[in-house]
Amino acid sequence: MDISTRQSGTATIVDVVGDITLYNSPEVRKVLLNLLKEKKSPRVIVNMLSVKYIDSAGVASLVEGLKLSRDLKSTFALFGLSRTAQEVFELTRLVRVFEIYTNEEDALRGGSPNTNAAPVR
C-alpha cells in the first residue's frame, strides 16, 4: 500500500493505493491524524479509487479520522469506493455516517454527499 497527500484549495486529498488491511492501516491512521491534528487541515478527503479491498482495521482507522475531524470542527470525506469497499461500508452501517462521494470533483465541491451512489467500479 502507498499513501501520499496533495493540496487542492483548502482541502487535503489523501491518495491511497492498494489494500488497507490489519497490517498497514496504522500508516493510514497516522497520516490522517497528523493532517487533522498537526496540519489543522480544514477538510480531509480520502481517495479510495485505488483501494480494492479494505478490512475492518482499515474501516476503524477511517472512523478514527472521522471522529477526530468532528472534534476539531473540520470535515472528512471519502470518494471512489470500490464495490467491495462499498459493501463493507454498508454492512457496518457506515455509509450514512461518512460523507461518501463518487468522484474527486464532487468531494471537493462538498454539499450533500451522494450516499446512495452506485459503486464506481
Next chain:
Amino acid sequence: MASIPTSKGDNPQAPTGAAISVRNLRVNYGSREILHGINFEVPAGETLVILGGSGSGKSTLLRTLVGLETPSGGEIWMRGKNFAAMSEEDRDELRKKMGMSFQGGALFGSMTVGENVALALQEHTELDESTIEIMVRLKLDQVGLSGFENYMPAQLSGGMKKRAAIARALSMDPEILFFDEPSAGLDPIIAAGIDDLILKLKKAFRITIVVVTHELASAFLIADRMILLDKGVIVANGTTKELQASSQPRVRQFLDRIPEPELTGEIDYLQMLTGDVPPIRQ
C-alpha cells in the same frame, strides 16, 4: 470483513481451486483410527455442513481442520498450502486467517467480552489500542452484542456467549470460519438467530464456512454443500439438493430420523446381556 478471495493479490486457493481441499485424511487416537481416509472440497465462499451422529468422527474432523489434532495421513489444502504438513510457525500464520467458534463458546473467563475480541488483534498486529476498540465495537455490533464489551462471559446467556465467540472468531477478518455445533443447547428462537447470523456472514463477507452439526433443520437452512459422516467415513457428499434426493439407506436413515434397529435374534440378545459379545457391531 473477510477478504474476498477474488480481490486479493495472493490467491488463497488450493491447487484444485477450492478454499479447502481434504485428501485421504486419516486421524488416529492412539492406535484407534477415527477417520478412515476422508476426501472433500469446499469452494471459496460456500458453506459446508458436516453432518453425522455421535461418534461419527465429525468433531474430530473439525478439530483436525483447525489444527488441534494431527492427522496420521493425508493432506489438508488451504490458501494453496498443505496445512497437515507445515511447521508450527507457518501453521500459526494460516490460523490468523481462520476463525473458530467452539461449542460452548470457549470465551476466556478471566477477560471481558471486549478483551476476548481484542486479544488476537493485540497479540498479532501493531494496531493502536484506539483502532482496536473501534474494531471490537464493530464486531460486537455485527453479532448483535453492542454495548456488551465490558461484560464478563459468566454474565452472558448461552446464546450471547455464542455470539460473543463468533465476534471473537471474526476479529482478524478471517477467510474461513469454523463452527462446532453452533445451535446445540440453545432454544429454537436463539438457534434460529445464530443460523441467521451465519447466513449474513456468508453473504456479507463471502467467508468460506464449515459447520459441524446434527441439527437437520439448521443444516438445510445454512448449507450449500453437505457431507454425511458415519463411523469415520463419508457416506454422502454433495449439494444440499443432492443429499435431500439421495436414496442411499444410511442417508435416508439420518435425514428421515429412523432409529437404529434393535438387536434381533435371541442368541445375539442373550450374548449381549451376558456380556459374551460386545453389542456394538463395527
Next chain:
Amino acid sequence: MAITETIGSATINGLAYIGGLARLAGSSVRTIFIEPIRGKKFHFGRAVHQAMAVGVEALPIVSLISFFIGTILALNAAYELRKFGAMQVVASAVAISMTRELGPLMTAVVVIGRSGSAFAAEIGTMKVNEEIDALETMALEPVDFLVAPKFLAMLLMVPCLTVWADFMGVLGGGVFGVSAASFTWGSYISATLDALQSRDITNGLIKAAMFGLVITAVGCQEGFSTGLGSEQVGRSTTSAVVKSIFMVVVVDLIFTAIFYLTAPR
C-alpha cells in the same frame, strides 16, 4: 506384575513427568528471554499481574507464619539450651535454621497452597472449557501465553517472600529472646548478625528460586493434564499441591546436599 516391572514402569513415568516439567520451563525461558530478541512480544504486564497475586497478596500470611515459626524455633532451641546455660545461642540457632531451611520451605508451602493450586485450577478450567484449544486456534501458544508469565513472576517473587520470611522469623525468635531470655533487642540483633554468613542467605535464596520454578511447573503441568469434566479440575488442584510439596522437599534435599558438599570446611 513382577516387582521389577512395577519399579521400572514407575521410574519411566516419573522421568517422563519430570521431562514434561522441564519442557514447560524450557519453552518459558525461550518465550521470556529469547523470543523478545527476535521481535516477538512478551507481555510483562501479565507477569506483573501474576507477581502481585503470587507475592504481594501472600505477604500477610507469610509474615504471620514465619513469625510464629521463628518463635517456635526459639522455644525449641531454648528447651535444650537452658540445660547447659547456653541461652545466648538461641539467636544464632533461629537465624541459621530460618535462613537456610525454614524461611524458604515455609514460604514454598504458602505459595503452593495459594498459587500452585491456583495455577492448576486456572489452567484446568481453561482446558475443560476449551479455552486452551481456543488459544491455539487463535495462533497463541498456551505455554507462551499462560505459563511463561507465571514462571517469571514466581522466579522473582518466591525469593523476595523468602527474604521477608527470614526477617519475620528472626523477629519472632527475638520476641522470645527479649521477653524470656536475657537478650535486649540490640544484643539479639547483633547475635543474629554475628551468627549469619552471607552463604546462609544466598543458599536459602537459591533454594527459594528453585522452589518457585518447581511449583510453577507442577501447577501448570497438572492444569494441562486435566481430563474432561469440571470435577477433574478439583483433582488436578489437589494433585498439584501434593506433588509440589513432594517435589519441593526433593529439591530441598538435593540442594542442601550440594551446599554441604561444596561448602568450605
